[in-house]
Amino acid sequence: MLVTISSQPERPKWLRAPAPVGENYRELKDLITRLRLHTVCESAACPNVGECWNRRTATFMILGNVCTRRCGFCAVQKGAPLPVDYDEPRRVAEACVMLGLRYAVITSVNRDDRKDGGAELFALTISAIRERISGCKVEVLIPDFQGSHSAMNIVMNAHPDVLNHNTETVPRLYRQVRLGARYERSLDVLRYAKQVRPRIPTKSGLMLGLGETEREVLEVMLDLRGHYVDILTLGQYLRPSQKHLPVLRYIPQQEFYQYKKAGEEMGFAHIEAGPLVRSSYHADSSRESAAAIHSCTH
Numbered sequence: 524m525l526v527t528i529s530s531q532p533e534r535p536k537w538l539r540a541p542a543p544v545g546e547n548y549r550e551l552k553d554l555i556t557r558l559r560l561h562t563v564c565e566s567a568a569c570p571n572v573g574e575c576w577n578r579r580t581a582t583f584m585i586l587g588n589v590c591t592r593r594c595g596f597c598a599v600q601k602g603a604p605l606p607v608d609y610d611e612p613r614r615v616a617e618a619c620v621m622l623g624l625r626y627a628v629i630t631s632v633n634r635d636d637r638k639d640g641g642a643e644l645f646a647l648t649i650s651a652i653r654e655r656i657s658g659c660k661v662e663v664l665i666p667d668f669q670g671s672h673s674a675m676n677i678v679m680n681a682h683p684d685v686l687n688h689n690t691e692t693v694p695r696l697y698r699q700v701r702l703g704a705r706y707e708r709s710l711d712v713l714r715y716a717k718q719v720r721p722r723i724p725t726k727s728g729l730m731l732g733l734g735e736t737e738r739e740v741l742e743v744m745l746d747l748r749g750h751y752v753d754i755l756t757l758g759q760y761l762r763p764s765q766k767h768l769p770v771l772r773y774i775p776q777q778e779f780y781q782y783k784k785a786g787e788e789m790g791f792a793h794i795e796a797g798p799l800v801r802s803s804y805h806a807d808s809s810r811e812s813a814a815a816i817h818s819c820t821h
Contacts, residue, residue, distance in 0.1 A: 531762075531769050554621060558614045561588045582628040582664070582802075583615050585648055586641040590632035592703040594691075597763075604636060607644060616651035619659065627652055630664035630802075635703070639677060640668035646681035660684040662726075664802055670708045672715055679720045685754070686716045687726040689802055690747065693739035699768065700733060714750040724792070728756035728802040734771045737778075744786055753792040757782050758800035774798065 555562060561584040589604040590597070619627050629648050634641040642665075649661050662685035668674035679686070694706040713725050727747050729740065740757075747755060757779060762770050776797065783796040 532771070532773055534770075534773065551622070554618055558618050560611070560614055560618060561585075582630055583618070583648075584630050584632065585611055585615065585644050586631040586634050588632065591635040592633045592701075594701050594704075597767075604632065604634060607634075607637070607641070609644075609647070612644065612648040612651035615648050616655040619652050620655050624656065624659060626660045626662070628662045628664065631666060633666045633703070635669060638671075639674045640666060640671060642668055642671075642674035642677040645678045645683075649681040649683055662687055664689070665712070667704060667708050667712050670711060675712065675715050676719065679716060679723065682720070683723065685724050685726055686713075686720075687728075687754075687802060688712045688716075689728045690743060691728070691730055692733055693729075693735040693743055695739065696733055696735060700730075710746060710750050713747070713752050717751040724753040725751065726754035726756070726802075727752050728758070730758060730760035731774045731779075732760040732770050732772045733768060740782065741785060744782070744789060744791075748789045748791065755786050755791050755794045755796075756800050756802055757786075757794070757796040759798040 562582055586607060587605050589600050589602050591601075591604060593601050615627075615629065629645065631641050631645065645663055645665065649663065652659055652661055661683050663678060663683045664687040665678060667688065688709060690706070690709050691704075692700045697704060697706050709727075713727060716723065716725050729743060731740065744755065759774055760768075760770060762768065779796040779798065779800075783794045786794045786796075
């Protein structure tokens with residue numbers, strides 16, 4: 524499944540993230556450990572973990588720490604998942620309270636072992652956070668639930684403030700990058716979210732540097748706008764280990780700027796584009812949350 528290339532482009536010196544150190548970082552790490560929670564920041568080896576945790580923000584990963592799919596880009600552990608922990612939503616809400624969050628981002632591993640794909644726990648987590656923190660916005664970054672509309676209904680009926688589902692790459696590369704996923708299915712997830720809850724902003728993201736062409740990226744962006752996606756994130760793919768897909772190209776900042784400009788012309792309400800941008804990067808910022816929630820719901 525994975526491609527191994529002996530000679531890869533050298534990682535640019537400017538493409539470096541701050542080391543994960545600092546008082547807030549240590550405090551958040553202790554909190555996550557004590558509450559027995561997982562974050563995509565650690566499990567997926569996100570390069571921004573130091574910056575985000577020092578800002579006291581994190582993307583909580585529910586439904587355990589083992590994924591039922593084997594995507595070629597992802598560092599999350601793969602295999603047979605543990606039973607669903609129904610106390611997890613309470614602990615996520617407690618962490619949000621202790622961090623004083625006004626904007627929480629919740630994601631999960633794929634749980635293809637469950638009929639609803641884990642949708643029930645997303646809904647329970649949204650409710651648990653809102654019960655503990657009045658006015659806290661909740662963004663959910665969901666898997667595709669194997670295309671189940673009934674699972675989507677469970678999540679959408681919990682009224683997340685932003686519904687995020689990543690397209691990740693261009694259709695041609697799906698068999699390498701997103702094993703077990705289908706491009707058309709991901710587009711349907713985003714379309715159906717808008718169909719059932721038109722006022723909830725939708726969001727998607729792409730990793731660049733896996734061998735896609737500029738034309739393919741622009742075509743995916745047009746597809747996303749054609750399915751009424753409001754927010755887009757574009758970032759550089761960084762190889763988590765030698766076992767994962769190689770980086771074929773490092774995208775210069777100017778190219779990210781050109782994609783951002785093109786996306787604005789297509790009508791996206793907000794775009795984050797840059798080498799270290801990730802799906803939930805700065806999701807709590809006033810700039811993105813305002814663009815997402817206010818411009819799309821009024």
